[in-house]
Amino acid sequence: MSGSLVLRTGLAIAALAVASALPAQVWRSDQGDGTYRNPVLFADYPDPDIIRVGEDFYFVTTTFANAPGITILHSKDLVNWRIASHVIKRLDGDPRYDLKEGGAYRHGFYAASLRHHDGLFAIAVTPVGHKTRIYRSARIEGPWTYKELDIEAFDPALFFDDDGTAYLGTSVGTDGTLTLLTLNKDLSAIAATRQAYYNKGAEGSKIIRHNGWYYLFNAIPSKLAMTVSRSRSLWGPWETRPSIDDKTGGHQGAIVDLPDGSWYGFVMVDAGAIGRMTNISPIFWKDEWPVWGTPDAPDQVPDRSPKPIQGLPFAEPDSSDDFSGPRLGLQWQWNHNPDDSRWSLTQHPGFLRLHATQADGIWTARNTLTQKAQGPRARAVVKLDTSGIRPGDVCGFGSFGKYSAQLSVVGGPKGTRGLQMQLTESTSDAPRTQLRVPARPIEGRTLWLRTDMDFGAREGRVAYSLDNRRWSELGGAFPLAFDWRTGTFQGQQLALSCYNPEPGGGYLDVDSFTLSALPTGEGS
Structure with a gap:
């Protein structure tokens, strides 16, 4: 772990105490x-792109092969966010999205660009x-329709100029x-197609x-750094300056204006097993260049800062769930397109029912229901009714990623369960x-599992309980890791x-899912 990540993790844990x-x-x-x-x-929440429409901010983020795909969050102040929608209900165009002919882990939909025009x-x-x-909708909640271009533009940057002309910028590292x-x-x-710049x-x-200038922000992944360029014309000439990097705040993002005319930056930072997180930062202007941070601490994303917009209430994406609603909460995504005949919220009202899908392991099993883990230290507990388990079923709860x-x-x-x-x-x-631990017999139909x-x-x-009071760990500690080459890229x-x-x-019937902070003194 890098020194900067250790520092940020320490600050995160300190902030957790404030929120106790x-x-x-x-x-x-x-x-x-x-x-x-x-x-x-x-x-x-990787590959952020954030825009403002009136007094509302919208944040689009990468979802890879998870379904529904392309998550959009909403905020009034750039700090407190809720999930607004998913653009794609079911991924289409590739049988691998259905876990056929192999899977689409590390592939799928990522690095989307969000804009609002007309x-x-x-x-x-x-x-x-x-x-x-190009997906379009009059409402952020959808429905969304798309048209496919005749080109594969890597990490497309959608941009509408003042005259209404739309452009895509694309560059491969x-x-x-x-x-x-x-x-x-x-x-x-x-x-039309035209090469405009080399970086x-x-x-x-x-x-x-902004203010008669075009500004271009680029990630330089090989250096975990970001550059900013400017020009009076889209076609150049461009001037380029180094900006921030993962040691000073992040390496991929841009800036967004506030209703009062001030500016804030948003940037992705690689943060180990939790994935790639988003920081926001004040922006000030110097000689027509945007500078991250403040004049007293330039070129540095602050760990703590005044909120961009004051007086608005706390908000966060949903996490815990009692499965009593008519549809799954927006916090949930399937590992690929689900087989909708193999899950239900109505067959046992108040429960999520997961029917066993045919697979030789979790990596190839459809209908694995996921949500993002949260840091810095989290505890998730599910309450289960196991009476529907049949011979050969393997049904449970835990982590999913590089290590599952x-x-x-x-x-x-004869109805036994282990x-x-x-x-x-x-x-x-x-x-x-x-x-790690072979099946050991258990009695009763109600079971709690913890991660x-x-x-x-x-x-x-991981641990289990028969009464939600006395808990027993199984298997010891397991590693948490991020690996874009062989993991899920998440x-x-x-x-x-x-x-x-x-x-x-x-x-398997799931009665509830509860996410909370890991109690002080517990864990590693």
């Missing part, structure tokens, strides 16, 4: 005294290995040449216009699973799963 009056919360950026702490969300929200996104899409694609009026086709290693572009530690109920002969702990590591060849995650220690633990997730190597099988 609200025990249901894992992390609170809003300190309740007119200030906030970074990150604004202590979870994996009363419509517009999103440019390029599914990995596919053509670029291995090349670094920014190409500007002029779109036709209805955003359905490329009208070695640049990708993740964002383009804005699952505490599972295993169906045995509890086992297994750890699956995703590798470049095939997932490797080790059975603890300590991101400072980079360790997790921070650790929490996951409910139910599968069986054979067809048929039974089901």
